[in-house]
Amino acid sequence: MRRLVPPAGPVRVLAAAQLADAVGLGGYLVCSALYFTRVVGLSATQVGFGLTVGWAVGLLAGVPLGHLADRRGPRGVAMVLAVVVATALLLFLTVRSFVPFVLVASLYGAAQCGLVAARQALLAALVPAAERTAVRAVLQVVINGGLAVGGAFGGLALHLDSAPAYLTVLAVDALGVLASAALxxxxxxxxxTPRAPAGQPAPTVLRDRPYVLLTALNMVLQLHIPLITLATPLWIIEHTAAPRWTVAVLLVLNTASVVLFQVRVARRVHDLESAGRQVRGAGVFLLLACAAFAASAAGSSPWVALVVLVVAAALQVVAEMMQASGAWQISFDLAPPGRHGQYQGFFGSGFAVARMLGPLLLATLVLEGGTAGWLLLGAAFLSAGVATVPAVRMAAPTATPPRR
Structure with missing residues (x-):
């Protein structure tokens, strides 16, 4: 575990900031749905619509806010956006109707996506290029550890199931974000980054077609996020004979695996070629995971279903770690110097898309499509992973901004 503690300096500060943020976020993720329905009084449909709108706004705001981080400096922009995120969380404590909820969710989504882009630009500026993927892996371990602690705190609030408990969780989340800003x-x-000379168009990620293609492929692969957090729990409860507590077992397996092995998996990535191979391997493992999840519905033995689901979840988390480490290398190496804010803001839009469209898409494919839906999803994962290798080779010559 000592190897996971960053050395004193900027990386340790970044890790501490991510930890403070993640502890609060873990509680929020566990409790937010019940808070918005039980305390605020919204229907499940209203909550889903409002959060979808919020992440859609975040999707649109990621690139311009990332560009702002490039132009004004990522540290200051990240601090301001962290304060805005905390403000949105505190505003959630006061909303009691649908329209204010959608407005605050939009503010939260925009600031959160911009904050991710600014933090990535800050990391790119403070960490040598050869060390970024390894450092990002350490930060991911810190984030997962913080989410686990925060999730346990949120679980206590769920047990108490009272308005004060839910309000406390949101307030702690806001304080965690403010603490990260202070760090x-x-x-x-x-x-x-200086403004482009007069008469020359400002460099924009949207003109970088190979990078746009890689971002689209990454969006497909990031559907593994709602796969493990939403689709799999519903699948277990509605379509398998496994005990309900299997949901908790798989989530613990996922979190613990990332904490223990993400850094080791990331060591296999050291350049664009190895990153492409890593993402391709992730596509293969995701296909196998989808096939195993589909097989878990066969038979009536709870223990057989449990074993098959554990195997499926293990395949999925291996793919998750491989995809993440490869994607970090690709997103950093192909971004022109001084443009990491807008490039990371665009590449990170896959997360917003996964949060926005993933639940509906996966519910339709998996819960209604059954085995055929699982295999179709696996084929999409495999196709995106395999296509990443030639896409990286096509993008490599454009890793530096062309002369205009």
Missing amino acids: LSSLPPVPA
Whole structure:
């Protein structure tokens, strides 16, 4: 575990900031749905619609806010956006009707997506290129550990099932984000990217077609996020004979595996070629995981279903770690110097898409399509993973901004 503690300096500060944020976020993810329905009084449909709108706004805001981080300096922009995220969380404590909820959810989604882009630009500026994927792996371990702690805190609130408990969780989340902003203030300032000379178009990620293609492929692969958090729990309860507590077992397996093995998996990635191979392997493992999840519905033995589901979840988390480490290398190496904010904002839009469209898409494919739906989803994962290798080769010559 000592190897997971970053050395003193900017990386340790970044890790501490991510930890403070993740602890609060873990509680929020566990409790937010019940808070919005039981305390605020919204229907499940209203909550789903509002959160979808919020992440759609975040999807649109990621690139311009990332560009702002490039132009104004990522440290200051990240701190401001962290304060905005905390403000949105505190506003959630006051909303009691649908329209204010949608407005606050939009503010939260925009600020959260922009904050992710600014943090990535900050990491790119403070960490040498050869070390970014390894550092990002350590940060991912910290994030998962923080989510686990926060999730346990949220579980206590679920047990109490009272308005004060849910309000406390949201307030703690806001304080965690504010603490992360305070920690970022101790980092050295990063110079802003100068404006493009007069008469020359400002470089934009949307003109970088190979990068756009890789972002689209990454969006498909990131559907594994709602797969494990939403589709799989519903599948277990509605379509298998496994005990209900299997849901908790699989989530613990996922979190613990990332904490223990993400850094080791990331060591296999050291350049664009190895990153492409890693993502291709992730597509293969995701196909196998989907096939195993589909097989878990066969038979009536709870223990056989449990074993098959554990195998499926193990395949899925291996793919998750491989995809993440490969994607980090690709997103950093192909972003032009000084443009990491807007490039990371665009590449990170896959997360917003997964949160926005993933639940509906996976519910339709998996819960209604059954085995055929699982295999179709696996084929999509495999296709995206395999296509990443030639897409990376096509993008490699454009890793530096072309002359205009």
